[in-house]
Amino acid sequence: MEIKRVGVIGAGQMGSGIAHVCALAGYDVLLNDVDPDALERALETITSNMNRQVSREKIAGEDRDAALGRIRTTETLGELGETDLVIEAATERESVKDAIFAELVPHLGSGTILTSNTSSISITRLASKTDRPEKFMGFHFMNPVPVMSLVELIRGIATDEETFEACQSVVERLGKTASVAEDFPAFIVNRILMPMINEAVYVLYEGVGGVASIDKAMKLGTNHPMGPLELADFIGLDTCLSIMNVLHDGLADTKYRPCPLLTKYVEAGWLGRKSQRGFYDYR
Ligand code: CAA
Numbered sequence: 001m002e003i004k005r006v007g008v009i010g011a012g013q014m015g016s017g018i019a020h021v022c023a024l025a026g027y028d029v030l031l032n033d034v035d036p037d038a039l040e041r042a043l044e045t046i047t048s049n050m051n052r053q054v055s056r057e058k059i060a061g062e063d064r065d066a067a068l069g070r071i072r073t074t075e076t077l078g079e080l081g082e083t084d085l086v087i088e089a090a091t092e093r094e095s096v097k098d099a100i101f102a103e104l105v106p107h108l109g110s111g112t113i114l115t116s117n118t119s120s121i122s123i124t125r126l127a128s129k130t131d132r133p134e135k136f137m138g139f140h141f142m143n144p145v146p147v148m149s150l151v152e153l154i155r156g157i158a159t160d161e162e163t164f165e166a167c168q169s170v171v172e173r174l175g176k177t178a179s180v181a182e183d184f185p186a187f188i189v190n191r192i193l194m195p196m197i198n199e200a201v202y203v204l205y206e207g208v209g210g211v212a213s214i215d216k217a218m219k220l221g222t223n224h225p226m227g228p229l230e231l232a233d234f235i236g237l238d239t240c241l242s243i244m245n246v247l248h249d250g251l252a253d254t255k256y257r258p259c260p261l262l263t264k265y266v267e268a269g270w271l272g273r274k275s276q277r278g279f280y281d282y283r
Pocket residue numbers: 049052053056058119141142143144145146147148189190193225226231235239
């Protein structure tokens with residue numbers, strides 16, 4: 001099964017990064033969002049990130065121009081019917097994803113592979129509500145997508161081998177490395193990362209250390225590129241909370257209970273970098 005055209009749903013941080021790497025790898029990309037401003041911002045971000053890659057001599061100017069020429073945008077979900085692979089990277093809420101798939105599926109050709117960049121939601125459950133559970137997979141990129149080399153691949157219970165192999169070859173063509181995870185809450189990366197971030201918030205909540213001490217301890221003490229609180233701000237505190245809730249509900253173990261301080265920050269609208277305020281103040 002040869003993939004030539006990739007549809008990306010959601011023009012936020014993840015969707016724009018996915019469009020960026022797919023276009024550079026030579027795929028024709030159709031980027032969809034309901035919000036025309038988000039599409040415009042995504043094109044600006046992709047252009048400026050590619051310009052930076054050119055200035056650092058990571059890619060040639062001609063590669064950037066060709067890649068940008070391969071990206072089209074649309075506000076109409078139905079236009080993605082023309083693609084061979086769809087990667088959904090919309091808001092991390094199951095009801096939003098279900099509504100998108102319900103609207104999209106009638107437009108898709110029978111061979112189109114449908115995937116979700118979900119960071120924690122059950123692939124089997126998302127797939128079961130579409131017309132093609134055997135052609136449905138988890139395709140989970142890390143943030144920032146152009147920099148991080150991992151993609152988690154997650155089969156749902158019904159995913160067929162042809163679909164899995166097609167997704168595996170896309171990962172290779174993107175120059176990234178796949179890690180295969182079974183379909184259990186939050187898969188591998190977030191199953192390990194989010195409890196660490198949540199524990200860092202507990203350390204703050206219980207007064208064991210301040211924000212700067214916690215991040216310094218983990219950066220310099222364990223060679224992490226970012227401290228856990230800085231990373232939480234980078235990922236988005238709402239996303240961190242929603243993944244902790246998926247772990248807590250899905251595994252029914254109190255060790256995954258979200259820290260009340262994390263919940264309070266999200267309730268305050270302090271979502272990290274994207275809202276200019278989280279554990280750090282970016283205003
Ligand atoms: N988009 C594109 N490129 C970016 C970028 C972005 N948003 N941010 C940084 N870069 C590039 C820079 O251009 C630079 O490229 P060169 O090497 O070509 O110069 C490179 O990344 C390093 O950037 P900087 O020198 O500016 O800064 P840094 O050395 O501090 O690195 C970082 C920044 C790569 C983000 C690094 O801090 C890091 O790796 N942090 C951890 C990120 C992480 O853990 N991500 C996973 C989050 S979990 C997840 O995504 C799963 C989920 O579902 C929640």
